[in-house]
Amino acid sequence: MRASRLLSVLLLLQNRGRMTADELAGELEVSVRTVYRDIEALSAAGVPVYADRGRTGGYQLVDGYRTRLTGLTEEEARSLSLAGLPAAASELGLGTVLAAAQLKLYAALPADLRDRAASVSQRFYLDVPGWHRGIESLPQLAEVAEAVWQTRRLRIEYRRWGNQEVTREIEPLGLILKGGSWYLAARCEGNDRTYRISRIEGMETLGEFRRPLDFDLAEYWRAWSEQFERRLYSRRAVVRLSPLAQTLVPFYLGAVGARALREASAVPDEAGWVQLELPVEQGRPAIGELLRFGAGLQVLEPADLREEVAEAIREMGAHYG
Structure with a gap:
């Protein structure tokens, strides 16, 4: 020392x-x-x-x-x-x-x-997390990282979405830091999967394994992210956006919304509003995302989503008389 x-x-x-x-x-x-x-x-x-x-x-x-x-x-x-x-x-x-x-x-x-x-x-500094969230503080992260370095299997107690707890024996292949959250790419029963580190409730380090020579962490994460995005944003909404709402799309809907706005070929009307198709989540999350734009967004299609947004607005109006 x-x-x-x-x-x-x-x-x-x-x-x-x-x-x-x-x-x-x-x-x-x-x-x-x-x-x-x-x-x-x-x-x-x-x-x-x-x-x-x-x-x-x-x-x-x-x-x-x-x-x-x-x-x-x-x-x-x-x-x-x-x-x-x-x-x-x-x-x-x-x-x-x-x-x-x-x-x-x-x-x-x-x-x-x-x-x-x-x-x-002194002139350039990289600060990855967004303003509203920092990097997760995870006491188990160093132990997971050591298993990745040493190519050792892990037996983990994992809390899946919906709070279902499962036990898995995995081969950890790489760690990813995405938007302040840590994820683990690992092989489980012959399939490559992604685990969020904060959902690991407990772990036990096991013996060594042979790391697959053809595994490319960056390529795996790119492909997995695309698949996750398609599953998450499986619904499409045709909307009209005011000029102000257009500037807010990257902040409210992230890269998915920004890409949809960038690829849209719609011509603004006299007031500067544009019509385009936005990918949104299923169920209540989509309503919350669309309501964030206030009067700057109008849902045109599908009819059931338009009615769901209208009903949410009516309920909000009732609260304020």
Whole structure:
């Protein structure tokens, strides 16, 4: 543990130049006294680190000194794919590992490229979850991720839609972060399936399995998402949308609605309204989705959906007299 911290001190000084004991302590989440001891240990090991006294002082390496102890561990290499998702890396138990890997990468870069990389990190930040939801906090996620890494089967207690609890023995193949929610792609009884991590009530790690060589996680998720979308939005509604409602479609109906609006070839009327076909869910969810647009949306077809929306409006009107 201390050897890893000493390397981190060395790489921080190499990457950033002069740093105070307080700054080093903050980066490493240790006490200032521990930093003093670590600096003494580095000096005793022959590392040319020296201290500048005074208010603007701090520790730094002799000009031109560069360590070559930058080899990545297996865990650090794994974490690099999550370099733009620090919260996701933390959920997977790779937060500190990712920080160490990034330090080693910066140390291995020439000075000009290191400066450019630092400049990019200060100008671009990837924040995946939407405003109304963050990434799910899941205590079991790290254990599931470890089973994926180690290609070990899992026996899970899973709560299906409708609160039906089932037991499944699965072969975990990959994790997906979608809109702040974590999903597991796994093989069960010869079929590839998707499980939402938050619905796993319990698990037991079993023996290893042979990962299928032809499994492509990105392709699987693309195909599964398309099938899920078709099942979820199995109903079609012909509607009229006001200019304001058209701008709200991507926010209220997501990518599905935005695509339908983009592909529509309807010409706006004099007031700017357009007529198009929207995919909607079955039952009550469709009513709620359409009512979000208020007076900016009018359902034309099918007749039963138009009547359901009208009935919901009448019931709402009764509440307000």
